[in-house]
Amino acid sequence: MATLFSSQPGDEGLPGDKRARVMAAVMTTTLMGVFDGAMINIALPSMASAMQVSASHAVWFANGYLLAAAMTLAIFAALATRFGFRPLFLSGLALFTLTSLGCALASSAGMLTAMRILQGIGGAATMSIAPAILRSVFPGRLLGRILGLHALLIASSTAVAPVLGGAIVDTLGWQWLFAINILPGSIAFLLASKALPRSDTGAHASFDTPGAILSAALLGSMIMAANSLATPMDAAHAIRIETIGWALLATLSAGMFIFHIRRASNPLLPPVIFKSSRFTLAALTSLSSFISQGITFIALPFLFQSVYGFSPVLSALLFTPWPIGIVLIAPHAGRWADTVSAPLISTAGLLIFVLGLLLLATLPDAPALWDICLRSLVCGIGFGCFQSPNNREMLSSVAREYASFASGVLSIVRTFGQCLGAAVVGVLLALLANETRQLAVHVALWIAVGTSATAVLLSLSRLRKPA
Structure with missing residues (x-):
């Protein structure tokens, strides 16, 4: 850890002491954002009861945050x-922290939903540029290591959040899921305000308003289409007007957005970053892998509870080997990526990840607990070995002036990968409602194997690309 804050002649970025403060602020903010998005699902029944609203209404306490974040990344x-990074990060962090207080004090479903939407906007402002901030303050020789720690934090907190969220709801009440953000958010704001440098930016350039509108329409309609697919439906009417409408809007918005950015003088998302095959392949690899992770994280609770009959607490605990595997390997993978080929390490990690998913998909009807834990551990090791080198590849394959765009794409593919993974499980549970729950879950796990295998093929193809 001390190496991250040591300085050498020729190092770009910030001095070691300021790096430490920026890292603490970014990591704390990332931790709050990931936990906030992952913990609330387990509290939705309690929140629906407290607010005296239906379960379908309560779902928007979670979807409002996700939708607002996705539309603004x-x-x-x-x-x-x-x-510049400084005003955007500080504004987003302040909004996220204040709306956390608003969520905790919300006295009606409407107020809570509004606070969650604003909180999602604040979260998007910070998470969309967090990797780019780390790249700007750390020298290139340490990029893999710091991104390894960042990836470790995201992946492990995503897996641990449901356990912690359940404990908080049971002991303190759902309001504390939001109230716990206030103190760390305030500390992170103070650290960032003192350490984040002011930068010379292109403030004179015009903002791409049409591109922003089309981007929000595209990302928002994709989320809504996925959500509509994941809601219960009759198998005979699987394709509904609502889903078709959102899908058509997403397709139309995508076409108009691509047409626009190719002709705009200062586009919202510069097409030049996708001219790098290294960047494009890394982004597609990341998308495929997060679809697999999203499928697995939704399917396994149904397998553990509905098929094996485990309690919710035991089911949550069975997830812990996954983040343990990430903790064990991710920092080392990031360090290796600074000296060895990042795509090579990512590909090796994906192969291990596919093996772990295969092991989970072939679990016996009555597995031992240690067997489940061992298979989950393999998944965690594989994903931890893949993610940080792949993130390094994405950020290092574009020029520094495009770092924020690359960081935004990184956040978008992670968000949509997990969302599409959840939608896949929802569709299967709905379509196979008349079959056994075990069949739907196992089909989902085999789809996860397929998407992760696709990620392997994409990753292998970039090994032939020049560094």
């Missing part, structure tokens, strides 16, 4: 190049 990545 690309916008904030572009705004960072216009106004």
Whole structure:
């Protein structure tokens, strides 16, 4: 850890002491954002009861945050190049922290939903540029290590959040899921305000308003289409008007967005970053792997509870080997990526990840607990070995002036990968409602194997690309 804050002649970025403060602020903010998005699902029944609303209404306490964040990720990545990292990060962090207090004090479902939407906007402002901030303050020789720690934090907190969220709801009440953000959010704001440098930006350039509108429409309609697919439906009417409408809007918005950015003088998302095959392949690899992770994280609780009959607490505990595997390997993988080929390490990690998913998909009807834990551990080791080198490849394959755009794409593919993975499980549970729950879950796990195998093929193809 001390190596991260040591300085050598020729190092770009910030001095070691300021690096430490920026890292603490970014990591704390990332931790709050990931936990906030992952913990709330387990509290939805309690929140619906407290607010006296239906379960379908309560779902928007979670979806409002996700939708607002997804619709604004690309916008904030572009705004960072216009106004700089400092004002955007501080504004987003302040909004996230204040709306956390608003969520905790909400006295009605409408107020809570509104606070969650604003909280999602604040979260998007910080998470969309967090990797780019780390790249700007750390020298290139340490990029893999710091991104390894960042990836470790995201992956492990995503897996641990449901356990912690359940404990908080049971002991303190759902309001504390939001109230716990206030103190760390305030500390992170103070650290960032003192350590984040002011930068010379392109504030004179015009902002791409049409691109921002099209981006929000595209990302928002994709989320809504996925959500509509994941809601219960009759198998005979699987394709509904609602889903078709959102899908058509997403397709139309995508076409208009691509047409626009190719002709705009200062586009929201510069097409030039996708001219790098290294960047494009890394982004597609990341998308495929997060679809697999999203499928697995949703399918396994149904397998553990509905098929094996485990309690919710035991089911949550069976997830812990996954983050343990990430903790064991991710920092080392990031360090290796600074000296060895990042795509090579990522590909090796994906192969281990596919093996772990195969092991989970072939679990016996009555497995021992240690057997489940061992198979989950393999998944965690594989994903931890893959993620940080792949993130390094994405950020290092574009010029520094495009770092915020690359960071935004990184956040977008992670968000949509997990969302599409959840939608796949929802569709299967709905379509196979008349079959056994075990069949739906196992089909989902085999789809996860397939998407992760696709990620392997994408990753292998970039090994032939020049560094």
